[in-house]
């Protein structure tokens with residue numbers, strides 16, 4: 001039994017080198033001793049009642065958030081830096097949700113404000129959470145305590161865990177929020193109308209924005225992750241995620257007359273179009289524009305060219321989640 005686990009480690013090493021030679025990643029590094037540890041069982045695992053049976057270890061009590069029915073392909077057991085154990089179970093299933101149809105919604109990801117969704121009829125807003133800010137004090141206190149501990153002492157080791165716990169709390173709070181939000185967006189969008197359910201989002205530059213003053217908000221909001229979650233959740237249910245290019249001026253276009261208002265900056269939450277005098281809520285207007293752009297992409301079904309392109313912007317239709325967000329958004333929020 002144990003030899004298959006060792007073989008698995010070799011396989012992992014092999015894929016690490018393959019990825020390195022294909023220029024996908026850097027040179028393989030040794031596993032860190034103090035961070036997340038994991039072990040993968042490629043065979044002979046089973047579920048027995050409320051426990052997981054693993055080779056060599058035997059029966060381990062576990063909590064299952066979902067029922068697992070189907071052949072187990074592999075089990076990866078990992079331990080976090082805060083000494084929690086998790087098992088990721090890969091299994092075969094035919095139990096996928098059938099393709100549903102739904103509506104098209106545009107989503108504006110507000111950095112300092114909210115996530116605004118326009119489904120063609122109504123606008124809904126979701127307030128963001130700010131776990132990094134919320135736990136900043138606690139983190140600072142524990143880090144300061146850590147710096148006072150003697151190097152190599154047991155108390156220091158204990159304090160390291162205490163610091164890791166805050167980081168874990170922040171990450172978990174964010175993940176929980178993003179999973180719930182993406183689930184909500186996907187569920188609310190899946191209704192019978194218009195054919196496939198489609199969500200349209202802006203392709204934001206998460207890394208670029210994270211270098212600006214708004215770093216905490218950007219990372220706290222976890223937009224890269226949100227887009228990723230939306231992508232795979234939609235795909236699973238037969239929907240589609242469309243990313244509108246970051247240069248699409250979603251905020252500055254008036255949704256009524258399509259004139260561009262260049263005088264907007266991030267601090268303006270509401271504005272009146274100088275051309276047609278329509279009063280706009282900044283986020284709602286943006287969500288409407290994003291949706292419209294998505295509809296345009298869908299109806300022409302071309303990858304790339306739309307009317308907007310004439311003035312230097314372009315639009316891309318991308319497959320669900322296998323996308324990196326790594327360029328700077330035009331509407332740089334440094335002025336905020």
Ligand SMILES: [Zn+2]
Nearest residue numbers: 254257273276
């Ligand atoms: Zn207007």
